[in-house]
Amino acid sequence: MEFPERFSNLPAYAFPRLRDLLDVHEPGGPPVHMTIGEPKHAFPAWITDEIIANAAGFNSYPPNEGSAALRGAIADWVARRYGVALDAETEVMVLNGTREGLYNAAMALCPETKNGKVPIILCPNPFYQVYMIAAISVGAEARFVPATGQSGHLPDYASLPADVLNRTAIAYICSPANPQGAVATKTYWQDLIALAEQYDFKIFADECYSEIYRDTPPTGALEVAREMGADPDRVVIFHSLSKRSNLPGLRSGFIAGGAETIRRTKMLRAYAGTPLPTPLQAAAAKVWADEAHVIENRRLYGEKYVIADEILGNVPGYMSPEAGFFLWLPVEDGEQAALKLWKETGVRVLPGAYLSQDAGGENPGKGYIRVAMVAPKDEMARGLITLRDCLFA
Incomplete structure (x- = not known):
């Protein structure tokens, strides 16, 4: 039976690839999910x-x-x-x-x-x-x-x-x-x-x-x-x-x-x-x-920007985002950093290389991890402190 070849060499999608990397290991603490950009603030009640x-x-x-x-x-x-x-x-x-x-x-x-x-x-x-x-x-x-x-x-x-x-x-x-x-x-x-x-x-x-x-x-x-x-x-x-x-x-x-x-x-x-x-x-x-609920949503993310800046502001290369709800944090190797963080603390982040392609012999995401600021702010703050102390102490 013939099948198309055009999709045969695709890399695994980011999140199945992440599961393959992390889920064979026990988390080093209560899991804190900071990978997927799935908003968790309340939507309009009506x-x-x-x-x-x-x-x-x-x-x-x-x-x-x-x-x-x-x-x-x-x-x-x-x-x-x-x-x-x-x-x-x-x-x-x-x-x-x-x-x-x-x-x-x-x-x-x-x-x-x-x-x-x-x-x-x-x-x-x-x-x-x-x-x-x-x-x-x-x-x-x-x-x-x-x-x-x-x-x-x-x-x-x-x-x-x-x-x-x-x-x-x-x-x-x-x-x-x-x-x-x-x-x-x-x-x-x-x-x-x-x-x-x-x-x-x-x-x-x-x-x-x-x-x-x-x-x-x-x-x-x-x-x-x-x-x-x-x-x-x-x-x-x-x-x-x-x-x-x-x-x-x-x-x-x-x-x-x-x-x-x-x-x-x-x-x-x-x-x-x-x-x-x-x-x-x-x-x-x-x-x-x-627009009322959008303004409130933006206010909540504004609080999260401040928290992230306070916790990570002294991390070398930290870039406070202009917009959106991701942190793009520089590390030596994103995959190794994500694995270390999971095994030692239970904090779950996404290696930047999973969002990039090799081009010209380099993957521009290799030296990064992506961290989603979607959890409630207290949980997010705990996750960021744990991340900082594990990877940047």
């Missing part, structure tokens, strides 16, 4: 009532591209947050979480060739793993571009040679960045959009951490693109309620961009999409319309 009030919708097939009410609520949120007017009918589509959209947008929008050659999809390195799988699935070449301290923890796509940029069809960028917490400035977006206009590629802006920040809201890719007068289909944005509203299980996200972009993604989704159930769409519309 959301359950909204789902129940609309429960009759479970008896019907949901609208595949999202209900008019949900798309309207999303367009209203984008207008409030970024000052960008979107046509809810033609420029917004609902997703079953952003991962689906980040994958299927490449399926719908990546051309078979670029300037007569195999297209390239640019990925920051480290990166969210779906970017790589999307590239492989469409027969493109995934090109991993370091996002290290030297480049401000964001990829310097402009440094790539012209022959690479001439083959580039899509560039993924995550801001605020996972795992480093770096934020793309307006100037960064302007330079990247100008580069994309020059070499005619699309920007897929993964902005799912955009509402978790210290003081200043991160600049959005679409607001800069519209201000610059770029091609309406040049920039595609992806957002979610998972981090913004502590609702990873609701699976509510969206894609927004030019009308042709959304037309093509809708066409693919009509055949292969999994729509969000109607009662969940009704609840999501209410959640996108409410």
Whole structure:
């Protein structure tokens, strides 16, 4: 029996790989989970009532591209947050979480060739793993571009040679960045959009951490693109309620961009999409319309930033995140550090190399661990103190 070869050489996904590393050993203390970015703050208490009030919708097939009410609520949120007017009918589509959209947008929008050659999809390195799988699935070449301290923890796509940029069809960028917490400035977006206009590629802006920040809201890719007068289909944005509203299980996200972009993604989704159930769409519309719970969520993360800075501020190379809820901590070897921490203390973190690919003979995540600040703050503080005393004493 024949099977496809294109996925045969994939590394194990980060979390099964972590289980293989750690779970053959007993923890050195009560387990403290600081690996996965699964928000644990309370979601809006009234959301359950909204789902129940609309429960009759479970008896019907949901609208595949999202209900008019949900798309309207999303367009209203984008207008409030970024000052960008979107046509809810033609420029917004609902997703079953952003991962689906980040994958299927490449399926719908990546051309078979670029300037007569195999297209390239640019990925920051480290990166969210779906970017790589999307590239492989469409027969493109995934090109991993370091996002290290030297480049401000964001990829310097402009440094790539012209022959690479001439083959580039899509560039993924995550801001605020996972795992480093770096934020793309307006100037960064302007330079990247100008580069994309020059070499005619699309920007897929993964902005799912955009509402978790210290003081200043991160600049959005679409607001800069519209201000610059770029091609309406040049920039595609992806957002979610998972981090913004502590609702990873609701699976509510969206894609927004030019009308042709959304037309093509809708066409693919009509055949292969999994729509969000109607009662969940009704609840999501209410959640996108409410900011009070988001402000409170941001306040809680602000307290966690302060705690992390107090505990780890004297650690050599410590970088306090600009946004998001991850710490990207420098160590000699991330895998060895994670194993030592688990065996000696029970604190569980993710080796940075599991979020990166070897490129040019180096893995830019090898000397890091990623620590998720999602647990209640007292538990998080205990975990960080234990981590500091084990790895940096």
